[in-house]
Amino acid sequence: MPDVGLDARMAEKARLALHRIFGAASQATPDLLETKYGKRPAWRIRAQGGGIAGAAMVDEVPGKSERITILVASGPDGRLMDLEVLAYRESYGGEVAQDAWRAQFRGKKPGEPLKVGRQIRNISGATISTNSVSAGVARCLPVLAGLVGVP
Amino acid sequence: MLNRQGFLFAALLSLGTVASANEDSKTTLGGYAEAEYVNPVAGPFTKSHADVHRLVLFVAHGFNDRLSFHSELEIEHVLTELSKKTTTLTTIDKVTANGDSVKTKSGSVLTDVSSPGYLAVEQAFVDYRLGTTAGFRTGLLLVPVGIVNETHEPNTYHGVHRPLYANSFIPTTWRDLGVIAYGNPIEGLHLKGGVMAGLLGSNIGGASGLRSGRQKGGKSNAENLSLVARAEYTLPYAKLGLSSWFGGTSGGDTAVGDGNFDASVLVVAGDLRAEYQGFFVRAEAGVIELPDAEKLQRLYKKNPGERMVGGYLELAYDILPLLLAESEQALLPFVRYEKIDTHFEVPTNVVGSAANSQTQIVAGLTWKPHTQVSFKADYSWQRNQSDINGVDLVKLGVGCSF
Numbered sequence: 001m002p003d004v005g006l007d008a009r010m011a012e013k014a015r016l017a018l019h020r021i022f023g024a025a026s027q028a029t030p031d032l033l034e035t036k037y038g039k040r041p042a043w044r045i046r047a048q049g050g051g052i053a054g055a056a057m058v059d060e061v062p063g064k065s066e067r068i069t070i071l072v073a074s075g076p077d078g079r080l081m082d083l084e085v086l087a088y089r090e091s092y093g094g095e096v097a098q099d100a101w102r103a104q105f106r107g108k109k110p111g112e113p114l115k116v117g118r119q120i121r122n123i124s125g126a127t128i129s130t131n132s133v134s135a136g137v138a139r140c141l142p143v144l145a146g147l148v149g150v151p
Numbered sequence: 152m153l154n155r156q157g158f159l160f161a162a163l164l165s166l167g168t169v170a171s172a173n174e175d176s177k178t179t180l181g182g183y184a185e186a187e188y189v190n191p192v193a194g195p196f197t198k199s200h201a202d203v204h205r206l207v208l209f210v211a212h213g214f215n216d217r218l219s220f221h222s223e224l225e226i227e228h229v230l231t232e233l234s235k236k237t238t239t240l241t242t243i244d245k246v247t248a249n250g251d252s253v254k255t256k257s258g259s260v261l262t263d264v265s266s267p268g269y270l271a272v273e274q275a276f277v278d279y280r281l282g283t284t285a286g287f288r289t290g291l292l293l294v295p296v297g298i299v300n301e302t303h304e305p306n307t308y309h310g311v312h313r314p315l316y317a318n319s320f321i322p323t324t325w326r327d328l329g330v331i332a333y334g335n336p337i338e339g340l341h342l343k344g345g346v347m348a349g350l351l352g353s354n355i356g357g358a359s360g361l362r363s364g365r366q367k368g369g370k371s372n373a374e375n376l377s378l379v380a381r382a383e384y385t386l387p388y389a390k391l392g393l394s395s396w397f398g399g400t401s402g403g404d405t406a407v408g409d410g411n412f413d414a415s416v417l418v419v420a421g422d423l424r425a426e427y428q429g430f431f432v433r434a435e436a437g438v439i440e441l442p443d444a445e446k447l448q449r450l451y452k453k454n455p456g457e458r459m460v461g462g463y464l465e466l467a468y469d470i471l472p473l474l475l476a477e478s479e480q481a482l483l484p485f486v487r488y489e490k491i492d493t494h495f496e497v498p499t500n501v502v503g504s505a506a507n508s509q510t511q512i513v514a515g516l517t518w519k520p521h522t523q524v525s526f527k528a529d530y531s532w533q534r535n536q537s538d539i540n541g542v543d544l545v546k547l548g549v550g551c552s553f
Contacts, residue, residue, distance in 0.1 A: 065179040065211040065221065089216050091278050091286055091333055092301075095385045098338055115479065116522070117429065117469065124390040124424035125302055125383070131522050 003039040004060045004069070006030070010086040014058065014071050017084040018043060021073045022053050033057060035143060044147050052076050055147035058086065061136035064128050066090045072140040078150035080108045083137060093126035096133050110141040110150075181209035182223075183552035185305035187312075194533075194542035203229045205305075207273060217280045221288075223273035231270040271367060273324060285334030287345075291368040292329050295343050295381040296394040297321040297435055298422045305550020306525040309467055309485040312546065315511045315533075316435055320461035320491045321420060322362035327371055331379070341383040349375030352400030352407060352414045352443075356453030358507045360439065360493035361416070363453070364400065374403030375411055389425035394418070400441075406450055407443070414443040429469035431483070436462030445498035454494075454501050461491030467517070481519040488512055505536035515546075524551040 006014060014030075022045045030041035042057040056073035066089035073081045083105045085097035095101060104120055114134045116122050122130050145151075184206045190199035206226045213219040276290030293301045299308060299317035303324055308314065317323045329347030336342060348371040355364035366372060377398020384391045396418040401407035407414045420437030439459040441447070447455050467485035471478050494507040515529025527548040534541040 065181060065209075066213055066219070087216065088283075089213065089219075089280075091280060091288065092341070094284075094335065095339070095341075098385065100339075100387055113477075117426065117481070118472065121388060122426055123385060124426065125298075127307070127522055 003032075004041065004058055006041055006058060006086070010058075010069060013084070013086050014041075014056075017071055017082070017086075018045070018056060018073070021056070021082045024048070030058070033143070033147075037139075040143075042143075042147065047076075052148050054081060055144045057140055057144060057147075059136045059140050061132040062128075063088070063090050063132060064093065068096070068129060068133060068136075070133060070136055070140075072137055072144065074141065074144035074148060076148050076150075078110055078141070078145035078148055080105050080137065080141060082106060083133075085133075088129075090129075093123075093129045095123045095126050096129045101130075105137055108137070108141065110145045112141075114138045177213045179209075179211045179213070181211070181553050183207050183209070183304040183306075183550065185311075185548060185550035187546060187548040189311070190545045192543045192545055195540055196542065217286075219278050220276070221278060222275040225271050225273045226268060227271075228268040231268040273326060284336075285332070287330060287332040289330040290328065291326055292331055292345075292347065294325040294327065294347060294379055294396065295331065296325065296379065296396055296418060297323070297420050297437070298392065298424065298433070299323050300325050304523075304552035305527075305548070306519065306523050306552055309465060309483065309517050309527070310487060310513045310515055310529045310531070310546070311527050311548035312531075314435075314463050314465075314487060315489045315509065316437075316461045316463045316491055319359040319362060319493065319509070320437065320439070320459065321418075321435075322359070322365050325365055327366055327368050328373070329379075339385045341385070342381070344378070344380035346376050347379055347398075348373045349377040349398040349402075350400050350416055351402045352416070352441075352447045352455070353402060353404065353451045354453060355400060355416070355441065355447065356451075356455035358493055358504070358509070360456065360459050360491075361418075364416075372402045374409070375399035375401060375413075388427045389423060392422040392424075394420045394422075400447070404450070407446060414441075414447055416441050429472060431465075431467040431469075431485075433465040433467075434463065436460075445500055448498055448500045454504070455498075456492075456494040456496060456501070456503075456507070457498050458496035459491070459493045460495045461489075461493075463487055463489035480521070481517075483517045483519070484515070485517060486512070486514040505538075506540065508536040510534050521551075523553060525549070 030043050032039045033042035040057050044055050045053040047053040054075045058071050060067045060069050069087040071084040071086050075081045083102045088094045088097055114120050116130045116134050120134050186203045188201045208224050211221045276288045276292050278288040280286035295301055299313055300323040327348040329345055331343050331345030333343035350364040375398050379396045381394040399412040399415050401413040403409055417440040422435040425432045441455055441457055444455040444457040465487035467483045469481045469483050471482040489511040492508040494503045497503040511533045513529050513531040518526040529546050531544045
């Protein structure tokens with residue numbers, strides 16, 4: 001997997017999402033995190049009173065023919081706080097960006113099964129996107145747990 | 152499965168800004184394929200067959216995040232080599248406008264072509280997303296009517312063959328030149344609509360209704376620009392769809408009428424897909440109106456119905472978690488009940504055929520070792536109201552898309 005970056009539009013979307021998730025504590029510029037899949041923009045969010053409020057990272061997963069860029073944010077306990085779709089580049093199947101679908105990931109912890117059709121609802125006609133985004137969340141969660149220091 | 156130790160990160164590098172990696176263009180390859188073994192165990196046909204029904208190669212190119220090209224090239228039944236016989240046409244007399252007789256040779260024509268296969272462009276269009284929720288596509292497009300026409304990869308439906316409804320009622324794969332705009336006005340609602348080259352009434356009729364009336368985008372007769380629209384609404388566990396097609400079928404034949412909407416056909420079709428904890432429900436139903444069927448019959452004698460109806464209900468359940476709780480695979484017994492009638496109402500000059508009122512029950516098993524790979528086995532029971540030519544088929548198949 002190549003490195004993942006953010007263009008201005010996605011960076012702004014990420015900034016708004018982080019502000020919504022973590023409030024004023026979110027920092028503006030991401031670090032570039034080295035993973036075995038390539039470099040990923042990532043944030044370690046410091047709590048205002050000191051300590052860690054959480055962490056977030058950007059990942060890219062394959063859609064039917066175009067990539068889907070997601071932002072995954074975890075709390076200090078390593079559980080998912082929110083998932084944001086920063087860029088969906090195909091014309092059809094964009095329902096993975098809907099809040100009702102993304103909401104089911106909240107509270108999921110690293111290693112928890114995220115099988116589409118069981119723990120995660122499928123969206124008819126968007127099976128590739130739903131499986132891809134679920135797999136993306138599953139591989140981001142342990143990385144974020146590492147960032148917040150959850151073993 | 153997830154390996155918590157699978158992710159090793161060597162270092163945190165702090166950078167002021169992150170360079171964009173999304174302006175680069177990209178070409179994607181993909182495709183789908185399906186092969187089948189079909190054994191008729193009852194009915195007039197006794198020979199079984201084995202076939203690579205379809206092999207479709209897919210090439211897409213993203214010029215940037217908004218502008219892309221998509222294409223599908225299809226080979227059906229493996230071979231497209233023609234065994235052809237040509238015959239030179241005899242010299243014919245042509246009378247010119249001023250009354251002179253001129254001898255012309257009209258060249259040679261194919262008089263016998265036999266090939267099991269078929270090579271075709273299934274889709275070829277440019278898609279331009281104007282914003283995050285709207286855009287348009289133009290070129291050779293799939294007609295957005297029903298579920299199967301746009302989503303027809305073999306791993307997306309149960310049974311070795313597509314539903315009868317998606318063959319003889321909604322004639323999949325139905326495609327033609329056109330332009331379609333799409334957009335999401337509110338969350339969960341996806342709308343698309345546009346203008347496409349129409350159907351040809353000179354070929355509509357019989358058991359398969361609109362099927363022969365399709366053009367395929369190769370020098371399509373564009374005398375009847377037709378309107379098509381589809382709305383999809385996504386609910387937490389279901390997706391609802393409503394599609395419609397309206398257009399003339401005269402093909403510019405003045406005997407029928409040279410207006411854009413002459414000998415019009417109206418298709419209205421609804422669909423539902425739902426899934427919950429391993430249960431899957433799929434249903435489609437529709438009606439096709441051809442008010443000028445009498446006129447088409449007078450001119451072309453293909454026995455068109457004035458009204459056609461069809462629908463199916465399919466249930467499936469993933470039993471694999473009951474057997475292997477941790478499995479990532481799926482094993483789905485399914486059953487589908489279908490009914491179509493392309494002679495539901497006929498004009499006075501067409502004798503309604505009971506054979507065109509067809510019922511099919513398909514029951515079988517789909518094993519999906521991966522979401523994009525299906526091994527299939529089914530038994531289908533096909534009957535019609537004429538009580539003859541009922542067919543029972545045992546089918547085995549494999550399909551995948553990537």
